[in-house]
Amino acid sequence: MNVVVCVKQIPDPAIPGQLDPQTHFMKREGKLILDDSDAYGVEMALQLCTAAGGGEVTLVSMAPNNETSGLRTALAMGAAKAILVSDDSLAGSDALSTAKVLAKAIERAGEYDLVLAATESTDGYTGFVPEAIAALLGLPSVTFAKSINIEGGTVHVQRQTEAGYDEVTSPLPAVVSVTAGVVEPRYPSFKGIMAAKNKPVDTLTVSDLGLSGVGGAAAGQEITAVDPAPARQAGEIVTDEGEGHLKIVQFLETQKVI
Numbered sequence: 001m002n003v004v005v006c007v008k009q010i011p012d013p014a015i016p017g018q019l020d021p022q023t024h025f026m027k028r029e030g031k032l033i034l035d036d037s038d039a040y041g042v043e044m045a046l047q048l049c050t051a052a053g054g055g056e057v058t059l060v061s062m063a064p065n066n067e068t069s070g071l072r073t074a075l076a077m078g079a080a081k082a083i084l085v086s087d088d089s090l091a092g093s094d095a096l097s098t099a100k101v102l103a104k105a106i107e108r109a110g111e112y113d114l115v116l117a118a119t120e121s122t123d124g125y126t127g128f129v130p131e132a133i134a135a136l137l138g139l140p141s142v143t144f145a146k147s148i149n150i151e152g153g154t155v156h157v158q159r160q161t162e163a164g165y166d167e168v169t170s171p172l173p174a175v176v177s178v179t180a181g182v183v184e185p186r187y188p189s190f191k192g193i194m195a196a197k198n199k200p201v202d203t204l205t206v207s208d209l210g211l212s213g214v215g216g217a218a219a220g221q222e223i224t225a226v227d228p229a230p231a232r233q234a235g236e237i238v239t240d241e242g243e244g245h246l247k248i249v250q251f252l253e254t255q256k257v258i
Contacts, residue, residue, distance in 0.1 A: 001052035001150065003045035004109050005079070006102055006117040006133070007038040009063045009070030013122065024223040025092055026123065032063060034070035037118035039077070039185035041178050045116050046078045046186075048150055056080035058112070060105045062090060062098060068201050075196035076188030083108060087205045092216025095124070099132030104209040106137065108202075114155065115175040119144055134175035141175045142168050146182055 009032035011017055018027045034042075042057065049055040059074050059082035071082045083105045090101065106115060115137070120127040134141035146165055147158035153172050158165040160179055170176075188196070206214060238247050252258045 001049045001055035001114070002058070002110075002112045003048055003055065004058045004060055004106050004112045004115045005038070005041045005045045005074070006106075006115065006130070007042065007059050007061050007070065007074055008035040008118075008121045008123075009033065009061055009067055010035045010121065010123045019226055023092060024226045028064050028067075031069045032067045034073040035118065035121050035123070037120070037122050037180055038074070040180055040182050041116040041118055042074045042077050042079060043183045043185040044148060044178055045114075047183060048114070048148065052150060055113075058083065058109045060102055060109065061085070062093075062101050062105075064088075064091065066203055071201060072193075072196045073188060075199045075201075076192040077186055078192065079199075081199055082201045084201055084203045085205070085209065086203055087207075087215070089206055089215040089217070092219055093214065094219040094221050095126045095128040096132060096220065097214040097218055099129045099136060100211060100214050101206070101209065102129070103133045103136035104211055105204065106133070108204070108209070113172050114150070115139070115173065117175065117177045119177045119179055130175055130177040137175070139173055139175050140170045141177075142170055143177045145176050145178045148176060148178070148182070 011026065011028060012033050019025065020027055045057040049057060057079040059071055059079050061071055061082065062085045064086060066084065066086045068084060071084060075082060085101050085105050115133065117130040130143065131141055142157045142159060144160040145157045146160040149156045155170050155172055155174055155176065157168045157176060159168045238244050
């Protein structure tokens with residue numbers, strides 16, 4: 001069982017984010033960490049390989065400045081190797097460019113049985129990338145997985161819904177996006193951390209992938225301004241002198257609630 005996991009390296013959420021005053025994009029300088037939502041996919045992949053009796057987990061990521069800190073965390077959890085795409089031209093990429101880059105990197109990973117990804121990143125929340133990767137690779141896609149089992153050449157997924165979950169099956173290979181809580185991610189051991197330092201990370205550029213028309217120059221969106229949210233206005237205090245309920249009804253009528 002060979003599993004590819006798409007992971008994102010993000011600025012530490014504990015540190016207030018900063019925007020570039022010229023581009024209005026989030027600054028992604030210095031150390032980046034593994035997105036918490038991707039730790040679930042890494043753990044799920046490791047457990048699937050164990051259940052299958054062997055195999056390996058390959059990480060695929062896109063990040064600036066050849067940054068590998070987040071990847072090393074996932075490698076310390078037990079992943080075997082990683083592919084990092086890092087290129088200055090990718091700054092400002094939209095979700096479609098990101099999907100194109102990751103899809104090409106996955107093709108470089110060799111033979112695989114399954115591609116896992118988080119449902120969405122914690123600093124983007126588009127939920128678009130896993131589906132786009134599946135379309136670009138020509139693979140079936142299952143989203144919002146809360147449980148995954150492999151039997152032969154079929155993946156069985158409990159797909160989370162508002163009413164509970166659906167039982168979904170798909171032939172392999174396939175792309176599956178997992179929800180938070182699908183498994184409990186392990187903490188990297190000291191032995192795993194030391195071993196991760198020597199695990200291979202293949203760093204590629206856009207030209208290495210043979211891609212064109214991706215990156216900030218090809219983005220289908222533009223951020224023209226970022227303004228602070230308006231300050232919350234003080235509410236109205238109603239003194240109930242026996243007719244407070246009437247004032248509440250009047251307020252609800254003005255808000256077209258009733």
